[in-house]
Amino acid sequence: MTRALRLILDALRGAEQDYTTGSIRRAVVLLSVPMVIELLGESLFALVDVYFVSRLGTDAVATVGLTESVLTIIYSTAWGLGMGVTAVVARRTGEQDATGANIGAGQGILIAVAVGLLIALPGALFAEEILSVMGASENVVSTGSAYTRWMFAGNVVIMLLFSINAVFRGAGDPLLALVVLWVANMINMVLDPLLIFGWGPFPAMGIEGAAVATNIGRGIGVALQFWLLARGVGRVRLGWHHFRPVWSVLVTIVRVSAGGILQFLIASASWVFLVRIVSSFGSVAVAGYTVAVRVMIFSLLPSWGVANAAATLVGQNLGAKDPRRAERATWLCGHYNMFYMVAVAVLFWLAAPWILGFFTTDAAVLQYAVDALRIICLGYFFYGYGMVLAQAFNGAGDSWTPTWMNLFCFWLVEIPLAWLLAKSLGWGPDGVFASVAMAESLLAVVSAYFFRRGKWKLVQV
Numbered sequence: 001m002t003r004a005l006r007l008i009l010d011a012l013r014g015a016e017q018d019y020t021t022g023s024i025r026r027a028v029v030l031l032s033v034p035m036v037i038e039l040l041g042e043s044l045f046a047l048v049d050v051y052f053v054s055r056l057g058t059d060a061v062a063t064v065g066l067t068e069s070v071l072t073i074i075y076s077t078a079w080g081l082g083m084g085v086t087a088v089v090a091r092r093t094g095e096q097d098a099t100g101a102n103i104g105a106g107q108g109i110l111i112a113v114a115v116g117l118l119i120a121l122p123g124a125l126f127a128e129e130i131l132s133v134m135g136a137s138e139n140v141v142s143t144g145s146a147y148t149r150w151m152f153a154g155n156v157v158i159m160l161l162f163s164i165n166a167v168f169r170g171a172g173d174p175l176l177a178l179v180v181l182w183v184a185n186m187i188n189m190v191l192d193p194l195l196i197f198g199w200g201p202f203p204a205m206g207i208e209g210a211a212v213a214t215n216i217g218r219g220i221g222v223a224l225q226f227w228l229l230a231r232g233v234g235r236v237r238l239g240w241h242h243f244r245p246v247w248s249v250l251v252t253i254v255r256v257s258a259g260g261i262l263q264f265l266i267a268s269a270s271w272v273f274l275v276r277i278v279s280s281f282g283s284v285a286v287a288g289y290t291v292a293v294r295v296m297i298f299s300l301l302p303s304w305g306v307a308n309a310a311a312t313l314v315g316q317n318l319g320a321k322d323p324r325r326a327e328r329a330t331w332l333c334g335h336y337n338m339f340y341m342v343a344v345a346v347l348f349w350l351a352a353p354w355i356l357g358f359f360t361t362d363a364a365v366l367q368y369a370v371d372a373l374r375i376i377c378l379g380y381f382f383y384g385y386g387m388v389l390a391q392a393f394n395g396a397g398d399s400w401t402p403t404w405m406n407l408f409c410f411w412l413v414e415i416p417l418a419w420l421l422a423k424s425l426g427w428g429p430d431g432v433f434a435s436v437a438m439a440e441s442l443l444a445v446v447s448a449y450f451f452r453r454g455k456w457k458l459v460q461v
Contacts, residue, residue, distance in 0.1 A: 019172055019313055020094055020320035024329050028336070031312055034174035035305030038165075038181045043298035045185040047359070050294040052192050053210055054359050060207045061360075062283040063131070063144030065290030067151055069275040070130055072268035074119055074152075078159050080261030081112055082166030083311070083394040084253040089170030090312050090395060091461045093235065094319020101235065105167040106242030107249045111257070112163035116156030123152025135279035143207070150211030157218045164225040169312055173234035180228070184221025188213050256461060259399030263390075263406050270410035274436070277422055278429050285429045288368025291359045295373060299344040300383070306337045307387045311395030315461075318396055323457040330392040330451070338384030345380035348373050372433045379437035386444030389451045397461035405446050414439030 019027045053060050085108035092100035123130070127149040131141045161184065165177040191213035198204025205212060229238040278289050310333040317326035348355070356369045390402040414435050421431025 017172070019316050020322060020325070024313075024325065024332060027313060028306075028309060028329060028332055031172070031174055031309035032306045032333070032336070034178040035169065035308045036302040037305070038174065038178035039301035039305045040298075041178075041182040041185045043301040045188055046294045046297045046301075048189045049192060049210060049214075050291060051359055052196050053207060054291070056196070056207055058283055058287045058362060058365060059137070059140050059143060061287040061290050061365075062137075063140050063147055063207055064210070065286050065293070066131055066135070066140070066275065066279070067144070067148045068290075069272050071151055072271055074123070074155055074158065075162075076264030076268040077115060077119070077261050078112070078162035079264045080259075080399070081108065081115065081159065081253075081257045082162045083260030083263075083399055084108065084255075084257030085163055085166040086170035086308075086311055087256050087315050087395060087397045087399075087461050088249070088253055089167055089236070090172075090315025091319040091397070093171050094316035098235070101171055102238060102242050103246055103249055104253065105164075105171075105229070105236045106238055106244075107246055108163050108167060108253055109160065109238075110243055110245065111250065111253060112159040113156060116159035120153055120155040123155065124149050127152065135276055137283060140283065146208040147211045150208060150215060154211075154215035154218065157215060157222055160222045160225070161218050164222070164229065167229075167236055168234060169308055170315065171235040172312060172316065173236070174309070174312075176228055176234050180221050180225050183224055184217045186217075187220055188217030191216060252461060256397050256399055259403045260394055263394075263399055263403040266403065266406040267410055270414055273415050274418055274432050277418055277432050281429050284362070284364045285368050287360070287362070288365045289372050289429065289432075291356060291365065292369040292372035292376070294359070295348075295355060295369075296376060299341070299348070299377075299380075300387075303337050303341060303384065303387055304391075306333050306340075307391035309333055310388045311391040314392045314395035314456075315397070318457065318459075323454075326392075326396070326457070327454075330388060333392075334385045334388040337388050338381060341380040341384035345377040348377040368429055371430050375430060375433035376436050379441040382441035382444035386440060386447050389444070389447040392451065393447075393456050396456040397459040398456040401450055401456065402447065405443060405450070409439045409443040409446065413442060 017027060017030050019031065050061065050064065053064055085104065088104040088108070089101045092104055127145045128141050131145060131148055161180070165180060168174065168177040192210055193199055194202040195205050195209030195213050196207070228234065229236060231237070275286065275289070279286050310330045313329040313333075314326040317323070317329065352370045352373045353366065356366055356373065360366050360369065393399065393402045417438060418432045418435035421427045421434055422429065425431065427434070
């Protein structure tokens with residue numbers, strides 16, 4: 001058995017490791033492997049989901065695309081909150097303060113419930129209006145509003161799933177996050193065809209069935225998370241007393257999360273504008289774009305696993321007063337991620353028609369999807385570094401630096417550039433796709449500049 005294989009098996013077994021000492025390469029692998037596999041499960045679900053939905057027709061795929069472009073804003077809130085929770089739990093873990101880590105986890109969950117409830121109600125009530133604002137046709141609004149309503153109504157579950165997995169990652173228990181997300185997504189994937197097409201005793205719910213399956217799967221995942229926390233299976237163990245408000249900790253998490261939420265809101269809101277521009281070219285263009293994005297998610301989410309590993313390593317090593325080790329770990333994660341992303345880009349460029357052909361048989365939709373995948377993946381070299389560096393800032397508790405960078409690259413560069421290329425210069429949807437590759441590449445370069453300046457090492461959490 002080779003050393004590398006033994007290390008991977010150790011990662012999958014959840015081998016105990018102090019991530020503030022010893023080999024950095026070993027620490028990166030032990031954290032990254034479970035996180036990559038965890039997010040592979042999420043990306044696999046995204047592909048399976050769009051595969052079944054695509055069998056319902058172009059309008060169904062367009063419904064998913066338009067809904068998810070808005071839901072991305074909600075996911076941004078969950079991701080941003082997760083950043084704050086990860087930063088606090090990782091810093092306390094690095095300081096060997098188990099009680100502080102437990103309290104941080106409990107307070108993060110309180111915030112997740114509160115924010116989830118605030119978003120769920122208006123989103124569910126105004127599902128039709130949301131689709132209309134996004135440029136949906138009348139048929140998409142009438143047939144797809146139930147799907148949109150279900151997806152918004154389940155927002156509390158989404159918030160909890162992301163936030164509690166952020167606790168596991170921050171504590172250095174990525175295997176638990178892996179198990180939870182795979183359980184949730186496997187249930188989701190099994191229920192998808194049953195509820196969409198009405199196989200066996202199940203009713204045929206159409207696209208609404210996809211949303212119901214998602215909420216059931218994620219709900220079971222959250223139940224499993226609470227069981228793991230109550231039993232203390234990992235490094236964090238919670239009792240009822242950990243959910244009593246501790247205002248100093250709540251303020252710290254909100255302060256760090258605010259930058260993270262705004263950071264992702266800026267990025268995801270830019271996607272809303274991009275989808276709005278694409279929708280002006282018709283439902284076929286939106287459907288093609290949606291299929292391509294789902295395939296890209298399959299490649300990008302595993303990379304987020306490596307980036308999340310960097311966040312944990314930065315947080316724990318800053319807690320252990322070793323910023324030099326935190327910096328070395330970040331660059332190592334960036335190198336690994338870059339090699340992976342370049343390999344994926346080559347595959348996508350060569351095999352885009354074959355890969356995307358599994359998800360649509362409509363020639364027009366397929367052409368838009370191929371163009372989107374090939375053009376956007378041209379920036380994958382830069383994405384590999386950019387996402388790791390951004391998460392390193394967040395793991396340090398410096399969520400505001402990547403927020404300002406996102407504002408500049410996405411709102412001041414990407415959106416105007418997309419409009420210029422697509423509308424003014426007549427590139428059509430290809431102009432939108434090109435603006436994504438350019439803006440993301442610029443973001444990676446700017447991130448590297450500010451990371452090297454090193455001010456993130458001085459942030460207190």
